[in-house]
Amino acid sequence: MVSLTTCINNLELKNPFILASGIMDEDAGSMKRILQEDAAAVVTKSIGLHERNGHSNPTFLELEHGLLNAMGLPNPGIDSYGSEIKKINNDNGKIIGSIFGSNVEEFEILSEKMQNYGVNALELNLSCPHAKGYGLEIGQDPEEINKIVRAVKQSVSIPIFVKLSPNVNDICMLAKAAEQGGADAIVAINTVKAMKIDIETKRPILANKIGGYSGKAIKPIGIRNVYEIFEAIKIPIIGVGGITKGEDVIEYIMAGASAVQVGSGIYYNGIQIFTQLKEQVIKWMTQNNYQNIKELIGVAHK
Amino acid sequence: MVSLTTCINNLELKNPFILASGIMDEDAGSMKRILQEDAAAVVTKSIGLHERNGHSNPTFLELEHGLLNAMGLPNPGIDSYGSEIKKINNDNGKIIGSIFGSNVEEFEILSEKMQNYGVNALELNLSCPHAKGYGLEIGQDPEEINKIVRAVKQSVSIPIFVKLSPNVNDICMLAKAAEQGGADAIVAINTVKAMKIDIETKRPILANKIGGYSGKAIKPIGIRNVYEIFEAIKIPIIGVGGITKGEDVIEYIMAGASAVQVGSGIYYNGIQIFTQLKEQVIKWMTQNNYQNIKELIGVAHK
Amino acid sequence: MNQPEIVKIESIQNETDSIKTITFFYKLETIPGQFFMIWIPGIDEIPMSVSNINNDNKAITFRVVGDATKSLFNLKKHDLIGIRGPYGNGFSFHGNHHLFIGGGTGIAMIAPAVESCLLRDEPVDVILGAKTKDELFFIKRLQKTDANVHIATDDGSKGYKGYTSKLTEKIIKEKQIDTIYTCGPELMMKSIFEICIKNNISLQASLERYMKCAVGICGQCCIGEGLRVCIEGPIFSDKQLLDISDFGVFNRNASGKKKNIQP
Amino acid sequence: MNQPEIVKIESIQNETDSIKTITFFYKLETIPGQFFMIWIPGIDEIPMSVSNINNDNKAITFRVVGDATKSLFNLKKHDLIGIRGPYGNGFSFHGNHHLFIGGGTGIAMIAPAVESCLLRDEPVDVILGAKTKDELFFIKRLQKTDANVHIATDDGSKGYKGYTSKLTEKIIKEKQIDTIYTCGPELMMKSIFEICIKNNISLQASLERYMKCAVGICGQCCIGEGLRVCIEGPIFSDKQLLDISDFGVFNRNASGKKKNIQP
Ligand SMILES: Cc1cc2nc3c(=O)[nH]c(=O)nc-3n(C[C@H](O)[C@H](O)[C@H](O)COP(=O)(O)OP(=O)(O)OC[C@H]3O[C@@H](n4cnc5c(N)ncnc54)[C@H](O)[C@@H]3O)c2cc1C
Ligand SMILES: Cc1cc2nc3c(=O)[nH]c(=O)nc-3n(C[C@H](O)[C@H](O)[C@H](O)COP(=O)(O)OP(=O)(O)OC[C@H]3O[C@@H](n4cnc5c(N)ncnc54)[C@H](O)[C@@H]3O)c2cc1C
Ligand SMILES: Cc1cc2nc3c(=O)[nH]c(=O)nc-3n(C[C@H](O)[C@H](O)[C@H](O)COP(=O)(O)O)c2cc1C
């Protein structure tokens, strides 16, 4: 029998598959539905202090080799979101609360509230590429990251994950800053800044013009980031970006990920993707004589 | 009749199609062959002061949505390369000499020699993502860029293009630094840092592990970079990344490019790609009632 | 590919003072009950049900309610819009005797469903309802078919005076209706749902929720236990509706915040 | 996809002290004259011609010359290597009477070409040449076929004493050869090329150049006026060779620098 259980520091997961933030996680119902699939955890939509509509439509489109979105961090505000989290029955898996703020104080308030709602871990979104004053705009500065993580660490007792962006000079420096601030894991990667112009109407299609590129095309970028971060830090890494099949999961784990998140994969394969990944990973491990997924973490580093 | 002529400052091009650096440009024969196709110019392989073998093989592989390479700037050294450039008959098009160095002095020497060999313009490669001490390692620092461009500007009289990397926090800042240093155009983008791990043998396939991602998958990243740079500077932009069809060319031009380069497109379509692009662009312009390709530059900005 | 395909507006038809039909050439096969995302460049992208299917010509019929629909209303023949889709499940016809109920702009998507159902050669009744006579449309279009067309207006300015739900109760007493198909204000559909449950009639109701991606990933349109109106809907059956506690109670705005559906 | 496919070594055959054949399972159709890029994980990736084609089993036959070939030489049955390809054009057979000339490791890729040509049921002669007897291989394999096998060694330790080019001149006097196919040291091929030109015999010669991408983009293998050995080659005709001034004169090392081909 193959064992798929994995740990992100002391957060135990029955398998390495996690729903990525921003995908089918606006309300309790959809997260409960995903937890009934073979997902060990769900990350909530990124939640801020106040209600935000996000950007106008178009906020989404498919590209030839991936997806492009600029939702713009829509969310009902932390106070309204509590009732959603409380409705989820944790028996089936873990809930990771994603939050975004524009400064240390906002992150402190948000993290305390999220913890009170009962999430099992926090994910600090320091990497949204298309919302002014949030996300990537803060997440490029190692000192800012360090300060935010340090503050959140003092506000809560649950594990803290830091989600980073690939749209930077040196993701390792940022990962180190998060580790030094007390982060329990790094999540990489958020989307890659990209654009699609419609040549008939001569304008970017997204209302926000620039969006975040996700899905199949970005997998090699995600793998590279996870591989590089693994050599820079000691805390676990959660790999995200372009996962659609079991072999992608194995590749991320060999690059150094202890678990993975799946977002756009739901677009390509439907919500069954978690079950598919589980079956494919088990099959591959069985064929290749591996008993425990943990033995594969980081093995591509030699 | 549709006019495809375009200008990069005072370098006139019979059409906007240029062979990108590093593709079929190691010797005179291959560049002459490309100039017999419908390419208005070729960029040479990036040439340094001394002979370099580059990285060991594997240096190249195809990915599901693009190509991955880590050639590692192989080149025979500037002194050996002169004989290749001199053998090319410029009648069919222009030659742009690409150079890379690790400091200001190297760039000065290289640029003077290239100019003496008779190239029509210089491209400073400040963006190779996989060679230690060169390219991107220098090309992330606006001050360094400014210094190099300023020095080269004083050494030569031909136009100077600066090729930038998308693997940075803020490409606009770098483009501005190049413009202030006296650059005549910006070339964007070089490849995106990425990796492929073979899960059977549990190791990155490239000998250099990390490589540069090119081809179809990176087009939306290239478009975004060109669009952003266009809003930041006044000098022309040459768009590169994932071009395989006429519509891609139009998209780059609407984003703000005055010309485009094609690299991986040769992998997908063969060297006929230049003729194909020309035909497709003419057809699209005719159908959409445009006479002059110059009227399309940057029209997606409104 | 789920990317707006740019089409030229082929023709524009005024249905009422504030309702228009726009026809365009769009190849992808579309069935009644499905919808498109309509991109009005520079303005917005909004969901619109297909209101007419004529081989490669498709149409949408809409009422002006805000910015996007106003811009759409002001477009001229040959102007460009972007279309992606069709999305959602569409209707599936069951039983022998069919009753269609369109309330307000809901009529727009009920009309092609009626036309399609008639190809089964089974009895079809239709109720078209609106507040007042001037807001009705597609009456002639449907009267030309073999369907029995009933009309209801709240103010009695045309046809039956009263809610479509009342008229429905009347019709199901007279005829042996197997399935009801409806689109209209959610509270109207809720009343019809209750009638169906009581009378053991199958129901297919077309729900509206705020849409962004329309491909099932952004989670914006989710209702009940994670049902995506853009994928598992917009048409839901009586059985599904029983489990959707939000039905007729609240929806969510663009931020995802719950909004009560006014009583 | 042009990405190494990992295969298990099915069997290993010693041909001489420094030459081995490795057989593996690789599905893609391959014709004689084409080559693979062989990835020895952690070491290098190098071009190797196909030396045996048996449905889905393919083989390569190589001599130890440096690091990569040494590692390959030391691999065991069931070890893993990566294969991509096949690349290049391969031979195309023309004329009635065919002469194949393999010199040194060039014999490796000549053998499957002979076997394939024999399916045409036309007369086939083969010259296998090497410095000395111990460096010859595939003799039995080819003697089993209907081809006339001639052997040449520089030192006369087996067969004709002298260069393959001399033996070629002898054979073409005796027989009406239409086409010559050759692979071996470039200077040997250059002599044969001159013989062909003088005697008006078609030639197909297999060239070797340093390879990196093998798919025609990196430019590393270009010769003459931009011909890519990995795409337009590795087999070139007498007509093409006439225009390739580099032929027999120089090649390029990994940096792209010209190296004279020693006289
Ligand atoms: C599946 C579906 C099919 C529809 N079919 C039709 C139809 O055939 N004919 C018709 O007239 N209307 C239809 N609608 C409603 C139509 O989408 C809205 O009237 C339109 O979006 C209003 O946009 P606006 O900018 O003009 O108004 P706004 O002033 O922007 O909004 C007014 C109201 O419209 C709704 N709305 C706005 N944007 C969206 C959005 N992206 N997704 C969903 N609702 C939104 C909200 O409830 C909002 O409060 C349909 C809606 C859905 C979900
Ligand atoms: C199309 C083609 C088909 C070939 N087929 C065969 C064959 O069937 N059997 C056989 O024994 N050999 C064949 N070779 C030659 C073989 O590729 C070299 O012997 C091998 O690469 C040597 O590698 P090494 O590391 O052992 O030696 P090194 O010490 O690295 O190099 C020795 C010499 O080998 C050549 N070489 C090294 N790397 C490459 C490379 N990437 N591409 C081309 N040449 C290289 C160079 O000339 C170099 O000087 C073929 C070469 C080509 C181009
Ligand atoms: C529609 C959409 C919405 C997203 N919203 C968020 C978000 O709110 N917060 C966040 O951290 N990441 C968000 N992301 C990024 C994903 O969580 C993920 O990092 C990225 O999409 C790469 O993974 P994938 O290729 O599996 O989609 C979003 C992605 C998509 C496609």
Ligand SMILES: Cc1cc2nc3c(=O)[nH]c(=O)nc-3n(C[C@H](O)[C@H](O)[C@H](O)COP(=O)(O)O)c2cc1C
């Ligand atoms: C095999 C290969 C070699 C390259 N070598 C160079 C180089 O020497 N100098 C350089 O500036 N860019 C080099 N590049 C980058 C290309 O010039 C181009 O910027 C990039 O590939 C994106 O364009 P594309 O998608 O059209 O290939 C190389 C790319 C490839 C694929």
Ligand code: FES
């Ligand atoms: S609109 Fe995004 S999931 Fe339905």
Ligand code: FES
């Ligand atoms: S090996 Fe790259 S072009 Fe031939």
